[in-house]
Amino acid sequence: MADRLAALLAHGTLNGIDFVEIADDTQTALVVHFLTTVPVAGTLAGATAVTITGGESVPTVPVARPAGGPSDWSTDDAGRPLLRLRTAFPGDFSTYRLRIASPALDPYYAEAAFSFKARCPSELDCRCAPQPCPAEAEPPQPPVDYLAKDFLSLKQALLEHSAAAHPGWVERSAADLGMTLLELLAATGDDLSYLQDRIAAEATLPTATQRRSVVRHARLVDYEPRPATSARVLVQVDVASGPLPAGTLLSATAPDGGAVWFELGEGMVDAQTGALDDTPLTVDRRWNARDRTKDDWNIRPYLWDDGDRCLPAGSTSMWVEGHGFGFPVADSRTGAPGTALLVDTAGEQTYDPPVREVVHLTQAVEQTDPLLGSPVTLLCWSPQEALAYDHDLARTHLAGNLLPATEGRRHTERFAIAGPDGAVPAVPAGTAAAVARTGPNASCADPRLVHSCTLTRGRLAWLTDPSTAKATATDEPRPLPEIHLRETASDGGPGRTWRWRRRLLDAAPFEPAFTVDPVRYTDLRTGIAYQGGGAPLWEYDGDDADTVRLGDGVFGERPAPGTVFEVTYRVSDGARGALAADTVTGVDPAMAGVLLSATNPFPATGAADAEPLDDVRRLAPYAFRARQLRAVRPEDYDAAAEELDWVLDAGTDFRWTGSWLTVFTTAQPRRAQAAGPAERAGLLALLNRRRTAGYEVYGPQPRHADLDLVVTVCAQPWAFRGEVAAAVAAELGTGARADGQPAFFAPGRFRFGAPLERSAVEVAAQRAAGVGGVVSVRYRRRGHTPGFVPMPPAVAVGGDEIVRVDGDPAAPARGSLRIVVEGGR
Numbered sequence: 001m002a003d004r005l006a007a008l009l010a011h012g013t014l015n016g017i018d019f020v021e022i023a024d025d026t027q028t029a030l031v032v033h034f035l036t037t038v039p040v041a042g043t044l045a046g047a048t049a050v051t052i053t054g055g056e057s058v059p060t061v062p063v064a065r066p067a068g069g070p071s072d073w074s075t076d077d078a079g080r081p082l083l084r085l086r087t088a089f090p091g092d093f094s095t096y097r098l099r100i101a102s103p104a105l106d107p108y109y110a111e112a113a114f115s116f117k118a119r120c121p122s123e124l125d126c127r128c129a130p131q132p133c134p135a136e137a138e139p140p141q142p143p144v145d146y147l148a149k150d151f152l153s154l155k156q157a158l159l160e161h162s163a164a165a166h167p168g169w170v171e172r173s174a175a176d177l178g179m180t181l182l183e184l185l186a187a188t189g190d191d192l193s194y195l196q197d198r199i200a201a202e203a204t205l206p207t208a209t210q211r212r213s214v215v216r217h218a219r220l221v222d223y224e225p226r227p228a229t230s231a232r233v234l235v236q237v238d239v240a241s242g243p244l245p246a247g248t249l250l251s252a253t254a255p256d257g258g259a260v261w262f263e264l265g266e267g268m269v270d271a272q273t274g275a276l277d278d279t280p281l282t283v284d285r286r287w288n289a290r291d292r293t294k295d296d297w298n299i300r301p302y303l304w305d306d307g308d309r310c311l312p313a314g315s316t317s318m319w320v321e322g323h324g325f326g327f328p329v330a331d332s333r334t335g336a337p338g339t340a341l342l343v344d345t346a347g348e349q350t351y352d353p354p355v356r357e358v359v360h361l362t363q364a365v366e367q368t369d370p371l372l373g374s375p376v377t378l379l380c381w382s383p384q385e386a387l388a389y390d391h392d393l394a395r396t397h398l399a400g401n402l403l404p405a406t407e408g409r410r411h412t413e414r415f416a417i418a419g420p421d422g423a424v425p426a427v428p429a430g431t432a433a434a435v436a437r438t439g440p441n442a443s444c445a446d447p448r449l450v451h452s453c454t455l456t457r458g459r460l461a462w463l464t465d466p467s468t469a470k471a472t473a474t475d476e477p478r479p480l481p482e483i484h485l486r487e488t489a490s491d492g493g494p495g496r497t498w499r500w501r502r503r504l505l506d507a508a509p510f511e512p513a514f515t516v517d518p519v520r521y522t523d524l525r526t527g528i529a530y531q532g533g534g535a536p537l538w539e540y541d542g543d544d545a546d547t548v549r550l551g552d553g554v555f556g557e558r559p560a561p562g563t564v565f566e567v568t569y570r571v572s573d574g575a576r577g578a579l580a581a582d583t584v585t586g587v588d589p590a591m592a593g594v595l596l597s598a599t600n601p602f603p604a605t606g607a608a609d610a611e612p613l614d615d616v617r618r619l620a621p622y623a624f625r626a627r628q629l630r631a632v633r634p635e636d637y638d639a640a641a642e643e644l645d646w647v648l649d650a651g652t653d654f655r656w657t658g659s660w661l662t663v664f665t666t667a668q669p670r671r672a673q674a675a676g677p678a679e680r681a682g683l684l685a686l687l688n689r690r691r692t693a694g695y696e697v698y699g700p701q702p703r704h705a706d707l708d709l710v711v712t713v714c715a716q717p718w719a720f721r722g723e724v725a726a727a728v729a730a731e732l733g734t735g736a737r738a739d740g741q742p743a744f745f746a747p748g749r750f751r752f753g754a755p756l757e758r759s760a761v762e763v764a765a766q767r768a769a770g771v772g773g774v775v776s777v778r779y780r781r782r783g784h785t786p787g788f789v790p791m792p793p794a795v796a797v798g799g800d801e802i803v804r805v806d807g808d809p810a811a812p813a814r815g816s817l818r819i820v821v822e823g824g825r
Contacts, residue, residue: 016109287400651752715824719770
């Protein structure tokens with residue numbers, strides 16, 4: 001409280017101790033003065049109602065219990081109570097605290113500090129010393145124009161000052177030495193004024209012009225501006241042998257005619273270890289797109305009959321000609337994915353785009369056509385990768401050797417840490433000197449230098465890594481830089497790898513960490529007019545480059561003088577790498593004997609320029625407000641739960657559980673029937689961070705409204721009843737329809753509290769091939785309806801229930817579906 005004493009005096013029902021007076025020279029008689037007139041007598045209970053503690057040699061001084069009569073209690077002139085106390089002996093020279101236990105006293109003013117030696121004589125004079133006489137007034141100074149900022153205004157201000165301060169100097173010729181000095185001062189002031197304005201402008205987000213300043217301002221509100229990101233592309237290569245080394249160069253021609261470089265591989269740096277990822281890429285000549293000995297496609301579909309050449313959408317298998325492909329398949333024990341194959345169907349006309357899809361094999365079975373004796377291979381893939389389009393097998397071929405590629409080209413540079421005197425030790429040729437600048441919290445004894453090195457071969461490439469995304473539905477993955485920093489060892493060993501941090505504030509004092517700043521430093525000695533030598537003279541030179549910055553010993557380890565670093569990084573062209581399909585076709589001549597050809601079946605993705613500074617200024621101040629980090633209403637708890645990637649839908653209900661409200665939030669998993677312990681623990685941890693104070697959060701498993709349906713349809717005269725029943729079952733099933741879309745009762749199609757509408761069931765059944773109309777729909781809810789009854793327009797369910805009709809004969813309790821077909825053939 002800002003003024004508790006004023007509040008106590010105005011309260012009227014509580015009192016407090018004002019001060020303690022030593023009443024006699026024996027220092028055993030005390031008088032307690034109170035703040036208000038509220039009576040305190042009669043409220044003291046117990047033998048220890050009054051205590052005196054806090055001494056050094058005498059920690060506690062016993063106090064005689066007040067009797068409560070007139071000899072102990074009285075009032076002062078203002079009517080405030082006075083309490084007289086007696087102690088068995090005086091205390092020492094310490095500051096004691098007298099405390100009175102009484103309900104009539106405010107807890108804060110129920111004790112007071114005092115000294116038993118208050119009445120001791122003292123030679124110190126408590127009177128304040130007189131104020132010294134003011135000094136004689138200085139002569140008036142000439143007025144100064146504080147608005148003078150540029151050369152002309154500063155020159156005019158100096159002329160006015162000289163006229164008042166030196167009236168004898170009247171020469172104004174430009175050749176006069178005084179005028180020359182005056183103009184030099186005005187020019188120096190103009191430079192300092194410009195520098196002052198430039199530095200002051202970087203102090204706020206709206207006026208900052210340098211990207212480094214804007215990024216740091218945005219990070220204060222947890223907004224991370226997006227750097228320029230490299231394109232990713234899937235490349236199909238034909239090889240003479242394998243494997244291929246990571247980083248193999250490919251190229252494409254940009255619309256402006258220049259070359260855009262790509263490197264094979266997901267990323268240059270392993271995100272888990274921070275080491276260079278040089279794992280060879282597995283390829284095989286048997287998986288090439290073309291067989292150059294026959295000048296034909298290498299993997300062709302097998303047509304069992306020329307009249308059956310359509311591979312429909314939703315397919316999860318196909319036959320190909322031949323044996324001996326050696327396709328690795330997915331291994332559920334090790335988690336190894338199967339071979340990636342491209343299903344490429346040419347357009348019906350030359351101007352039609354091709355239809356291309358990628359699948360990963362789960363099974364490859366070699367068999368023989370029993371009629372013709374032709375060797376064939378059955379290829380299968382998972383239902384999650386079921387084909388989304390129809391493919392004409394007569395215009396289709398398959399290709400393996402699908403490899404990821406990343407836009408950019410890597411370079412390697414070396415830099416060394418200078419000594420305290422600025423001299424660079426003897427280092428190998430081509431090693432640059434690091435930029436050394438005084439860091440924060442520096443002193444004369446410890447300059448606490450911050451060392452940096454500007455990358456000279458181009459802008460650093462950044463990759464958007466989905467594994468770094470937060471478990472929310474709104475946050476985008478944060479890009480990671482394609483850079484590797486290694487401290488070289490003096491004995492020629494592998495050295496030590498330094499880890500990148502988005503900001504060094506997250507680094508421990510002795511952690512070998514570095515960060516990257518959008519800034520360029522230039523050595524002024526490289527100027528044409530400079531002819532001398534000595535230590536480098538670094539100067540800030542804009543934000544059109546990237547610089548590696550090391551720690552200062554507080555945030556990140558400080559490198560030792562003489563340390564040599566090797567930095568390997570990939571440069572990027574940003575949005576220039578957004579290329580169309582079939583454009584990445586250039587092969588490094590050094591790999592021409594191994595890498596026969598390359599192409600990208602799909603367009604490049606992920607390429608983007610750095611986020612414009614105007615967008616950062618516009619979005620950063622409001623970004624942290626766009627995401628609500630509290631939960632008050634039921635829909636707030638639902639939205640918080642749906643931020644988790646495994647949650648499809650959530651329903652929340654408030655229930656009174658005795659003394660408080662409990663929040664019951666039920667999450668519907670995307671795939672599994674029920675959430676595991678780890679998922680539920682994560683859900684509760686998230687909701688506990690967002691919940692309202694005083695509420696308890698509980699995450700029960702979802703409840704299902706299990707329904708049994710009997711759908712009667714009338715078949716077309718030309719349709720077979722069995723085929724109609726199968727088509728209706730596929731439409732109302734739990735798998736995928738022929739076009740690849742989820743079926744009507746597929747997991748995730750129904751949300752919490754969503755009713756089952758009869759019209760929707762009829763529309764889904766009517767969509768099946770061969771259905772002339774829907775005759776009736778009857779239903780039964782397990783545990784609620786004893787028998788089948790005609791289905792109403794809508795079957796309502798609870799707010800925490802999900803409609804379920806699995807139609808699985810092995811689990812009838814999860815709902816069943818029966819199709820009755822009338823008419824037809």
